[in-house]
Amino acid sequence: MCLGIPGQIVDVVDAEKKLATVDVSGVKRVVNIACVVDDTHSVDACVGDWVLVHVGFAMSRIDEREANLTLELLKELGEAQEEIAAMKASAEL
Amino acid sequence: MKYVDEFRDPEKAKSLLNAINGVSHHFDGEGKTPLQIMEFCGGHTHTIFRYGVEQMLPEWIELVHGPGCPVCVLPMGRVDDCVSLAERPDVIFTTFGDAMRVPGSRKSLLQAKADGADVRMVYSPLDALKLAKANPDREVIFFALGFETTMPSTALTVLEADKEGIRNFSLFCNHITTVPTIKAILDSPDMRLDGFLAPGHVSMVVGERPFDFVADRYQKPIVITGFEPLDILQSIWMLLEQLVDGRSDVENQYARIVPSDGNMPGLDAIAQVFELREFFEWRGLGSIDHSGVSIRDEFARYDAERKFSVPNLKIADPKSCQCGEVLKGTIRPWECKVFGSACTPETPMGALMVSSEGACAAYYNFGDLEALLAKQRSKKIASA
Numbered sequence: 001m002c003l004g005i006p007g008q009i010v011d012v013v014d015a016e017k018k019l020a021t022v023d024v025s026g027v028k029r030v031v032n033i034a035c036v037v038d039d040t041h042s043v044d045a046c047v048g049d050w051v052l053v054h055v056g057f058a059m060s061r062i063d064e065r066e067a068n069l070t071l072e073l074l075k076e077l078g079e080a081q082e083e084i085a086a087m088k089a090s091a092e093l
Numbered sequence: 094m095k096y097v098d099e100f101r102d103p104e105k106a107k108s109l110l111n112a113i114n115g116v117s118h119h120f121d122g123e124g125k126t127p128l129q130i131m132e133f134c135g136g137h138t139h140t141i142f143r144y145g146v147e148q149m150l151p152e153w154i155e156l157v158h159g160p161g162c163p164v165c166v167l168p169m170g171r172v173d174d175c176v177s178l179a180e181r182p183d184v185i186f187t188t189f190g191d192a193m194r195v196p197g198s199r200k201s202l203l204q205a206k207a208d209g210a211d212v213r214m215v216y217s218p219l220d221a222l223k224l225a226k227a228n229p230d231r232e233v234i235f236f237a238l239g240f241e242t243t244m245p246s247t248a249l250t251v252l253e254a255d256k257e258g259i260r261n262f263s264l265f266c267n268h269i270t271t272v273p274t275i276k277a278i279l280d281s282p283d284m285r286l287d288g289f290l291a292p293g294h295v296s297m298v299v300g301e302r303p304f305d306f307v308a309d310r311y312q313k314p315i316v317i318t319g320f321e322p323l324d325i326l327q328s329i330w331m332l333l334e335q336l337v338d339g340r341s342d343v344e345n346q347y348a349r350i351v352p353s354d355g356n357m358p359g360l361d362a363i364a365q366v367f368e369l370r371e372f373f374e375w376r377g378l379g380s381i382d383h384s385g386v387s388i389r390d391e392f393a394r395y396d397a398e399r400k401f402s403v404p405n406l407k408i409a410d411p412k413s414c415q416c417g418e419v420l421k422g423t424i425r426p427w428e429c430k431v432f433g434s435a436c437t438p439e440t441p442m443g444a445l446m447v448s449s450e451g452a453c454a455a456y457y458n459f460g461d462l463e464a465l466l467a468k469q470r471s472k473k474i475a476s477a
Contacts, residue, residue: 002136002163002242002294002450003320017253032219034249035359052297052350055189055239056217057246059359060297060350069101073321077143083216086190090216 004054005074005083006067009033015043022053025071025080029087033058056090099144100322106149109326114151119337121153129155129285129422130332133275134292135162135450136320142455144322154329157422158445158452159278161292163239163269164191165444165451166375169408171267172197177404178234178265178397179210185228187221188236190214195447198408218250218264225254225262234397237264242294244268244386245359248366251388251395263397266388269373271295272303273383279311283423288332289315290325293347298363300355304343312341319347366392374407376444377416414443419452426453433457 007024018034020043036051036058037043050067051058062070074080100106120128132138138158141147147156160166172195179186179202186202193203193214206212211231215221221235237247247264254262271292278284291304296317307315314335318328328346335342345351366389373385388396397403410416414436415429426432426445436442438454445453 002134002161002239002292004242004294029216030219031217032246032249034362035245035356038358052294054294055243055246056219057249059242059245059294059356062350066349069321072101073140077139079139082190086214086216089214090220 002054003074003077003079004052004059005080006050006062006070007031007053007058008067009046009049009051009058011047012043018043020046020058022051022058024053024087025084027084027087029056029090031056031058035059036061097149102323105323106326109323109330110149112330113154113326113333116333116337117151117153120333121151125153126285127153127155128287128336129157130288130290130329131157131159131278131286131422132290132318132325133159133161133271134290134295135165135448136294137290137292137318137325138162138452138455139450140320140322140325142459146322146325149326150329155422157286158419158426158455160274160375160378160420160444161240161271161295162445162448162450163267164195164448166269166377167192167195167238167267167444168374168376169196169198169410170374170406172201173199173408174403174405175202175236175265176200176205176210178401179205179212181232181401183232184211185224185231185233186210186212186236187215187224187233188212189216189238191448192236192238196441218247222250222254222259222262225259229261232261232263232400235262235264237266237268240269240271240292240295241298241363242292244363244367245298245356248359248362251366251392252362254395255392260394263395263400264388265397265403266367266386268367268386269375270369270384270386271299272306274375274378274381275304275307277378277381277384278421279307279313281421283418284421286313286422287336288313290318290328290332291315291343293317293319293324293350296345296347296351296355298356298359301343301345301351301353308341308343314341315343317343317345317347317351319350365389376410377414377420379417410444411442416443416445416453419445426456429453
């Protein structure tokens with residue numbers, strides 16, 4: 001919940017609601033990207049961005065290297081597996 | 094330093110440790126008590142234990158593990174409220190997985206589910222909203238939990254529910270705030286902390302400025318810190334440099350994620366939906382002024398506390414628990430009377446044994462107690 005997990009925005013689902021698909025270690029899920037969009041960075045410009053996702057919301061843009069390092073850390077802490085499992089389970093709700 | 098080789102850059106870790114040891118003459122010596130540095134955030138506590146950071150540090154640095162684990166500090170009475178909401182036949186009660194096992198005075202949410210309540214684990218508040226849309230004849234309550242890191246997500250979900258006119262959705266709001274809690278710790282009479290590692294992802298939302306008072310008013314150095322073991326070592330070094338120079342500033346070691354002004358869209362959403370409560374109750378720390386938020390009147394129809402009658406009973410922490418003293422650093426986890434005997438991760442009595450990010454559970458699970466005790470003993474011998 002607090003550490004979040006890095007993923008890459010692969011497409012925009014609903015520009016009006018600011019929803020986009022994020023790929024987190026191969027698991028895809030729709031997240032809200034309102035917190036990484038502003039006047040200088042439109043919804044469409046987000047495709048391809050690496051972001052830190054907290055409970056279904058992209059909270060911060062990060063670079064790819066940072067994303068990979070963070071993912072490695074989360075795996076070592078045992079948090080990544082849990083987070084990805086929760087993401088997968090929620091896709092079936 | 095047995096764990097240093099596990100660091101992604103062991104050489105950098107070694108040079109930071111050398112630098113830290115290089116200033117020992119400022120802090121170590123006869124009659125001096127160890128420096129106390131608090132990491133507020135449970136995520137930091139987790140990294141510190143996983144990588145054995147505390148054992149690498151010299152004896153004159155003591156890490157105090159703060160209350161920054163939202164699951165741990167949830168008071169028993171609030172868990173009871175969750176259970177009573179979940180037991181209503183018209184309700185689907187949704188929660189993050191971490192909160193399922195937290196003991197209430199009657200039962201946990203996991204036990205309530207086993208007894209027939211419709212409790213569902215969700216990954217995101219968006220999932221709870223989706224459930225509300227799919228089940229228009231049921232009331233879907235989302236158990237909103239966490240510090241400022243998760244507040245934008247629940248606030249944006251409420252705004253979305255409002256926009257779409259969804260009425261069978263509400264929050265049981267238990268969000269807590271970081272800054273008033275740090276202030277309460279600083280105001281506590283037995284406090285003797287020398288500096289803080291500030292939470293990285295809370296800061297990502299709120300920015301640097303809310304921590305100014307720690308440096309200005311209380312004159313304690315504070316460094317916003319990332320979650321890699323090297324981040325933590327580097328921040329400790331930054332704190333020591335401040336202490337050597339006699340400075341107290343807010344510094345940002347985690348600038349790669351934390352913008353100095355925080356996250357504007359997130360802060361806007363929080364401001365629209367939430368307002369500070371006069372006080373909020375914490376497990377282990379008692380009542381702290383302004384340490385929680387509730388839903389503003391404009392969004393009252395999304396507030397489970399107003400929509401339903403919530404018992405809101407105050408259940409006292411067990412008397413033998415010393416979580417409050419551990420949180421403030423006046424005693425170490427293993428010095429608590431019930432640590433490892435009456436209070437274990439399987440049957441937690443106190444807040445800090447509840448989640449793996451709690452300090453007591455971390456000490457208990459990682460089994461490095463011997464090394465830490467040895468460190469403490471040698472310190473005592475050295476200072477005797």
